[in-house]
Amino acid sequence: MKIVVCAKQVPDTNEVKIDPVKGTLIRDGVPSILNPDDANALEAALKIKDVSPDTTVSVVSMGPPQATYMLKECIAMGADDAYLLSSRAFGGADTCATSTTIAAGIKKLGDVDLIFAGRQAIDGDTAQVGPQLAQRLGLPFVTYVQNVREVKNGKVIVERQLEDGYEVIEVKLPCVLTAVKELNTPRYMSVPRVLYACDEAEIKIWNEVDVELDPADCGLNASPTKVLKSFTPPPKGKGEILTGTINEMATSVVAKLKEKHAI
Ligand SMILES: Cc1cc2nc3c(=O)[nH]c(=O)nc-3n(C[C@H](O)[C@H](O)[C@H](O)COP(=O)(O)OP(=O)(O)OC[C@H]3O[C@@H](n4cnc5c(N)ncnc54)[C@H](O)[C@@H]3O)c2cc1C
Numbered sequence: 001m002k003i004v005v006c007a008k009q010v011p012d013t014n015e016v017k018i019d020p021v022k023g024t025l026i027r028d029g030v031p032s033i034l035n036p037d038d039a040n041a042l043e044a045a046l047k048i049k050d051v052s053p054d055t056t057v058s059v060v061s062m063g064p065p066q067a068t069y070m071l072k073e074c075i076a077m078g079a080d081d082a083y084l085l086s087s088r089a090f091g092g093a094d095t096c097a098t099s100t101t102i103a104a105g106i107k108k109l110g111d112v113d114l115i116f117a118g119r120q121a122i123d124g125d126t127a128q129v130g131p132q133l134a135q136r137l138g139l140p141f142v143t144y145v146q147n148v149r150e151v152k153n154g155k156v157i158v159e160r161q162l163e164d165g166y167e168v169i170e171v172k173l174p175c176v177l178t179a180v181k182e183l184n185t186p187r188y189m190s191v192p193r194v195l196y197a198c199d200e201a202e203i204k205i206w207n208e209v210d211v212e213l214d215p216a217d218c219g220l221n222a223s224p225t226k227v228l229k230s231f232t233p234p235p236k237g238k239g240e241i242l243t244g245t246i247n248e249m250a251t252s253v254v255a256k257l258k259e260k261h262a263i
Helices: 036-051 067-076 095-108 129-137 193-199 246-259
Strands: 002-006 009-011 030-032 055-060 080-083 114-118 143-153 155-162 166-171 174-177 205-206
Touching: 002 036, 002 129, 030 036, 030 067, 036 055, 036 067, 036 114, 036 143, 036 174, 055 067, 055 095, 055 114, 067 080, 067 193, 080 095, 095 129, 114 129, 129 143, 129 174, 143 166, 155 174, 166 174
Parallel strands: 002 055, 002 114, 055 080, 080 205, 114 174, 143 174
Antiparallel strands: 009 030, 143 155, 155 166
C-alpha cells in the first residue's frame, strides 16, 4: 500500500507575539514546527505501516527550503521518504494554488492508495487544502477523521468527528482523509531513525518543472484570494466581578443586561 502524508511547516503559534504598534506578527526567533494535525496524519499512516510492513509512507510538503528540517523529522518518526515542493514560482500561493501544487507533486509519485492531511494548519487555519486536494485529484474524501477503524479490501472505514458524536464512513481507496488531534498520539522519533534522517536520508526538492506545472498555474499567479486588510482585534475590556449573595448578583446581571438592551 502506498500512503502520502501532506505536512506543512508552521510557526509555533504558542511563541508568536503581536507587534503592539504595527499589529503584525513578530516572527523573528519563532521556532518552526511540524503542523500538529499533520503529526497525527503521519502517525495514522505509520500505524498502518506497523501492521502492513509492505506499506510505504511518503511525506509531501510545499514550502521554503528550511522545511527540509521538518521533513527530516517526519523521516525520523518513520516515514520512508519526503518531497519538498519549493520554488519562487510557488510563492504567494493561496489555498487554491497550494492544493494545485501539492496535487501535482502527488501525481508525480504515481498511483497512491491513501492520502492523509491534517484538518487544518495552525497558521493559515482555513482547513481548505485537504478537501481541495481531493477535488484536484478527483478522489473522495473524509474530513475530521478521529479514528481509522479498518483498511481492507480496497476500502477504509473511519470515524468522522461531529460536535456531539461521530459518524462511521466507509470509503473506497484511493481517497483523502484529514486528521484531527483526537486520532492518535504521534510517536517520538527514535534514535536510529534520527541518525538515519540526519546522515543518510535525502529530501527530494521539486520545482514547477519537475511536477509539470505551468508557472501561470502556481503561486501568486494562480491565487484568486486577495487579502484586503489584516488587523489585530482590539483587546477585550476588563471583566467585572460581581459580589454579594446569589440573588444580589443575579439582580445585578439582569440590570446590566437591561441597561445594554440585551433583554
Ligand atoms: C493571497 C494569499 C497569499 C499568500 N501568500 C503566502 C506566501 O507567500 N507564503 C506562505 O507561506 N503562505 C502564503 N499564504 C498562505 C497560504 O496560502 C497557506 O499557508 C496555504 O495555502 C495553506 O493554507 P492553510 O494554512 O489554511 O492550510 P489548511 O487548509 O488549514 O491545511 C490543511 C492541511 O493541508 C495540508 N497543507 C496545507 N498547506 C500545506 C503545505 N504548504 N504543504 C503540505 N501540506 C499542506 C496539511 O496537511 C494541513 O494540515 C497566502 C495566502 C493568501 C490568501
